[in-house]
Amino acid sequence: KNEVEQSPQNLTAQEGEFITINCSYSVGISALHWLQQHPGGGIVSLFMLSSGKKKHGRLIATINIQEKHSSLHITASHPRDSAVYICAVEDNDMRFGAGTRLTVKP
Amino acid sequence: SQTIHQWPATLVQPVGSPLSLECTVEGTSNPNLYWYRQAAGRGLQLLFYSVGIGQISSEVPQNLSASRPQDRQFILSSKKLLLSDSGFYLCAWGGGSRGYTFGSGTRLTVV
Numbered sequence: 001k002n003e004v005e006q007s008p009q010n011l012t013a014q015e016g017e018f019i020t021i022n023c024s025y026s027v028g029i030s031a032l033h034w035l036q037q038h039p040g041g042g043i044v045s046l047f048m049l050s051s052g053k054k055k056h057g058r059l060i061a062t063i064n065i066q067e068k069h070s071s072l073h074i075t076a077s078h079p080r081d082s083a084v085y086i087c088a089v090e091d092n093d094m095r096f097g098a099g100t101r102l103t104v105k106p
Numbered sequence: 107s108q109t110i111h112q113w114p115a116t117l118v119q120p121v122g123s124p125l126s127l128e129c130t131v132e133g134t135s136n137p138n139l140y141w142y143r144q145a146a147g148r149g150l151q152l153l154f155y156s157v158g159i160g161q162i163s164s165e166v167p168q169n170l171s172a173s174r175p176q177d178r179q180f181i182l183s184s185k186k187l188l189l190s191d192s193g194f195y196l197c198a199w200g201g202g203s204r205g206y207t208f209g210s211g212t213r214l215t216v217v
Binding site (some may be wrong): 093094 | 148196
């Protein structure tokens, strides 16, 4: 079993829909990252959080340390949000989820 | 502020050719540096990490090597690329209380 599990693996949405991607982990962590990988492969760091909630534009990330769970939300989704979203957790090392492939259709 | 530069963004190389991917950091000294690889359909996997100049630890056996010739420079190399070396390579620095910062990645296609 992977130490970082993401769900769903693939997600297709219509433009404007509210998107939620989930990440569960089984190790103690010092921080959790959400990364966005564009179709060309480039990585963008979206959030790093260790508690509570962060918001940047239409993106919201939450983390529940007790439940070892984080969610990434996208409000008013747009085709340009189509990408792979990767959850990564820090303990002594960095551990990555397998990613969620999001496709937003116009 | 600390920044990390990784290049090139994409690379197409023939089988048997050499490889050199470079990662440099700015705004910090003596960083821990990491190379990760993402094979098709799989998550990112740690390949190498370095805690200082000339200090390289390898996590998985492979056709690749890493070097750290300067404090803020981390290089991923291969003498002869294999088809199976195709993938996405990501450099990162940090760890511990400072957290991690990621490069933008390199998409390598071996043909």
